[in-house]
Amino acid sequence: MTSVYFPAAGIRFLQDLADNNSRDWFEANRARYEADVKAPATFLAEAVAIRFGDRLGTPLSHKIFRVPRDLRFTKDKTPYNTHLRFAFWPKGKDSAQPAGGPALYMSIEGDRHVCGAGAILFPDDKLATYRTHISDRDNARKLAGLISGLAQSGFRFDEPELKRPPAGMVTSPENATLVRRKGLVAWHETPHADTPKDISLTDCLRRFELALPLYNWVKAL
Numbered sequence: 144m145t146s147v148y149f150p151a152a153g154i155r156f157l158q159d160l161a162d163n164n165s166r167d168w169f170e171a172n173r174a175r176y177e178a179d180v181k182a183p184a185t186f187l188a189e190a191v192a193i194r195f196g197d198r199l200g201t202p203l204s205h206k207i208f209r210v211p212r213d214l215r216f217t218k219d220k221t222p223y224n225t226h227l228r229f230a231f232w233p234k235g236k237d238s239a240q241p242a243g244g245p246a247l248y249m250s251i252e253g254d255r256h257v258c259g260a261g262a263i264l265f266p267d268d269k270l271a272t273y274r275t276h277i278s279d280r281d282n283a284r285k286l287a288g289l290i291s292g293l294a295q296s297g298f299r300f301d302e303p304e305l306k307r308p309p310a311g312m313v314t315s316p317e318n319a320t321l322v323r324r325k326g327l328v329a330w331h332e333t334p335h336a337d338t339p340k341d342i343s344l345t346d347c348l349r350r351f352e353l354a355l356p357l358y359n360w361v362k363a364l
Contacts, residue, residue, distance in 0.1 A: 146344075147186050147187055147190040147343075147344040148183070148187065148341040148342055148343045148344060149183050149184060149187050149251055149341065149342040150179055150183055150341050151338075151339040151340055151341050152175075152178075152179040153179040153180045153183055153184070153227075153251070154251065154253065154335060154339040154342075155179075155339060156172070156175050156176060156179050156180050157180070157225050157226065157227065157251070157252065157253045158225075158253040158254075158339075159172070160172075160223055160225050160253075161225040161253050164221040164222065164223055164225065165222065166222050169222070169223060176210075180210075180227065184207055184227055184229075184251075185207065187342075187344060187347070188205045188206075188207055188229055188231075189205070190344050191203075191205065191229075191231060191247075191249075191344065191347055191348065191351070192204070192205040192231055194344065194348055195231065195247065195348060195351055198348075198352070199233075201233045201234070202233070202234040203231045203232065203233060203234065203247075204231070204232055204233070204234045204241075205229065205230065205231045205232075206229065206230045206241065207227065207228070207229055208224075208227075208228040208229070208230075209224075210223050210224050210227070211223060211224075212224055225252070225253055226250050226251065226252040226253070227250065227251040227252075228248070228249070228250050229248065229249040229250070229251075230242075230246055230247070230248055230249075231246060231247040231248075231249075232244070232245065232246040232247070233245070233362075242262065242263040242264050242326075243262055243263075243264065243265060243266045243269060244261055244262025244263070244265070244269075244326075244327075244328075244358075244361040244362075245260070245261070245262065245358050245359075245361040245362040246260070246261070246262065246263075246358075247259070247260050247351050247354070247358065248260070248263070248328065249347065251342065253335075254334060254335055255332050255333060255334045255335060256332070256333045256335070256342050256346075257330055257331065257332050257333075258330075258331050258347060258350040258351055258354065259328045259329060259330040259331065259354065260328065260329055260351065260354035260355065260357050260358040260361075261326070261327045261328035261329055261354075261357045261358065261361050262326050262327055262328065262361050263326045263328055264325055264326040265325060265326055265327075269364060270325060272364055273324075273327075273364060274309070274312060274322065276364065277317075277318045277321045277322065278312070278313050278318070280315050280317045280318070283315065283317035283318035283321055284317045286321060286360070287317060287318075287320075287321065289356055289357065289360060290329075290357075292356075293329045293353075293354070293356070293357060296353055297331055298329040298330060298331050298353075298354065299329075299330050299331075299332070300327070300328070300329060300330070301328065301330075303320060303323035303324045303325075304323065304324060304325040304326070305322075305323040305324070305325065306323070307323065308322045308323060309322065327357070327361065328357075329354050329357045331350050331353065331354065333350075
């Protein structure tokens, strides 16, 4: 299973799609998509779910998001996503909505490979628990330390979703930024070289391992 990988040819397909984002081009290159993108992505997702599920001691569900875009509510009518997005989360949880975490995320794009862990958007009950938890200064200090440690290891965090603390929320120097968050994900990005290389299962597992502290923190919340 360690020989499973997403091929450089698949990355080149995504780059070409970005330059030729039309149904006619996609249909003319569908054989490339099936062989270089869809099939290896399926194998890679299954392998990550099995291997990291074994690492966590919990079977993982997984999802590969659709390449065709939903054009109903957007002014941008380009028909295809030029990235490939994945999500992995514990089986038995809300299988249709992994965004609430704990979950692992991956994106293969024309210019980079991204791995992440955490929760994109806490559901209402978990958001309330999160806010109660970080109202305690020691808890907030520990979480801030975890975030700082991941940042020093090359992870980035999106800006908080809120511009100001929620009404009635107790703030402190330790939680001033944390209270403005509605989700929490650590992202690790690796740019592709000028000549893209295969993305190995080993590399995916290694970067998910680095993000495991935040995954476990969200799981315990």
